[in-house]
Amino acid sequence: MIKKLFIIICSLMFFIISCSGGNDSDKILVGVAMPTQSSERWINDAANMKANLEKLGYAVDIQFAEDDVQTQVSQIENFIAKGVKCLVVASVDSQALVNVLDQAKNNGIPVIAYDRLLMDTDSVSYYATFDNKGVGTKIAEYIVKAKNLETAKQENRSYTVEFFMGSPDDNNALFLYNGIMEVLQPYLDNGVLVCKTGRTSFQDTCILRWSQETAQQWAENYLSGYYNNQKLDIACSAFDGFAYGIRSALEASGYKVGEDWPLISGQDAELMAIKNIISGHQTMTIFKDTRILAEKCAAMVDAVLKGGEPEINDTTQYNNNVKVVPTYLCEPIAIDKNNYQSIIVDSGYYTEEQLQVN
Template identity: 75%
Template sequence: MNRRISGMLLGVLLAVSSIAGCSSSQTDATTAKEEANTEKPGGVGKVGVAMPTQSSERWINDGANMKKQLEALGYEVDLQYAEDDVQMQVSQIENMIASGVNCLVIASIDSSALVNVEEQAKNAGIPIIAYDRLLMDTDAVSYYATFDNKGVGTAIGEYIKEKKQLDQAKAEGKSYTIEFFMGSPDDNNALFLYNGLMEVLKPYLDDGTLVCESGRTSFEDTCILRWSQETAQQNCENYLTGFYSDRKLDICATALDGFAYGCKSALEGAGYKLGEDWPLITGQDAELMAVKNIISGYQTMSIYKDTRLLAEKCVKMVQAVLEGTEPEINDTEQYNNGKIIVPAYLCTPVAVDKDNYQKIVVEGGYYTEEQLSQ
């Protein structure tokens, strides 16, 4: 009898122990899951990031900043560069869709070539965010993160106006020569920049305060496919040879640091010298080399675009669309892509030159003194 009772008690104890063990295991699993979610506040998701090229420092920084910030939120990131090969970018995005990404961030090479693959993403329920280059002729894009591209052109134009004192020059009957090097015709941002620039400078072209000896002032005549530095250099060489044998070029109005590098090479080849007849040269992106050239005098200014901030705004858009909330937007009128007006967040561009680079890019933590002195 006692043996039987003892056996029953032992069975009860074993059962209780087993239940407690299961409960403990479940608690441990729940705790581990909660800890994992705590480590990854953004939750679960995979984001495809399609960048145009690694030939420009700014796109390398954009991709790195975005990847870092998305991964900090717990997202898996597939970052791809297409090296300005349109079909390669199409294939990369197709592969991202096939791999099951939950969101796409696209900085296009030629947005007209992406319409079909964007439709694939839409049909698969994958939201798309355009990054710094508007995606045209599609209703598959949800949001647009960029800098104020017309504002970039306006800032360049205002800088030229102020540095060359164009109003005073007009009053004195003085004139300056100028040539234009504008962005790629397949990049909608390039036209915005051109329009902003010409809003400031066209009156001075019309009244003769600014003289373009080549006569190439329209966007069609000054745009440079794929933002090619080599083409900018060749164009500048042709202008100097064909139109400036008897008169010096005073201003290279360029829309990109790479164009400024090309103009620098062309000017050196034509015998221009710092401190003597070196022209005012503008740029965009405040690349490390550009800031070094600004310090040395070979480039006059650049438009500083803090890619850390732009990446942050884009990452918040990704997080919002994947969590079903509304991202921060400050423009709902300007960016009509031919199908829809794309809600956008516009970051503010800043003109950087020898007088303020220290405060803006060094004290702002974008570059160090060591980087600029190497």
């Protein structure tokens, strides 16, 4: 309920900001397609993109698709009809956008993928994102260190673990999963990590549209079906929203913080996630400073529209099945109760007042 209220307030603030400002009729128009306002993260991304592009002198039209593929297709078609000069797209399902992105290319409109790679098209020019495999690597490395997995075998220790991975239509989710498994698979192989459901493949652990409700349902089913006589030690979650659902399932099953609460990971450093870390209901999250991502993406737009070359630091990883998309990767950071103050608060991402735990 608190999360939903926060999102509603953010959405209203974003609407007010969007409606303010002077006459943009003489400015170059940039269209920004975002997936949803149901996640705090995308609201912040939109606000940051708008601020950065307007600072560079552009008019900005931002649309949210609310995770509906056809809505996003229609929004991009409307952008093209309006005559936008550049498109920034954080896709709902990129494979469904191939035709409309071809329309953009045929109209001479460059397309920049924002934090979700646009697959199966040559109509995307550049990609701005975080090191998605690195996100998975950092989650897994945190688990290894927190549970001292390197010495667990010789000390005859083992831990139960279940996996909650991202949406199968989001290419980032597979990168993240691969980063996790590259680190944790050896511990699954030698029995230090035990997945009682046996669900460890990406196909078995991916959650469509990053649904918190699905993650909660899975956790409830796992706890009732496999963990009646043994506790769950680690919930390897790829998203803060999953962690909220897992928390609800654990509380309903009688788990208590400070007694038998498992290690729960996450991603995005949402406000609620940091509060949960402070209270002990979530162990860690991955901080992806969307202020930096938006700044880098806006600079890409500016360079493209001025006929220049944007800053790129990866030209090998992101093959969308048609081309390797030139990419700028921002660095993710693992956050827990020991460093949230110095990284989250001291940088101004959240204030102490925002992080007060009720």
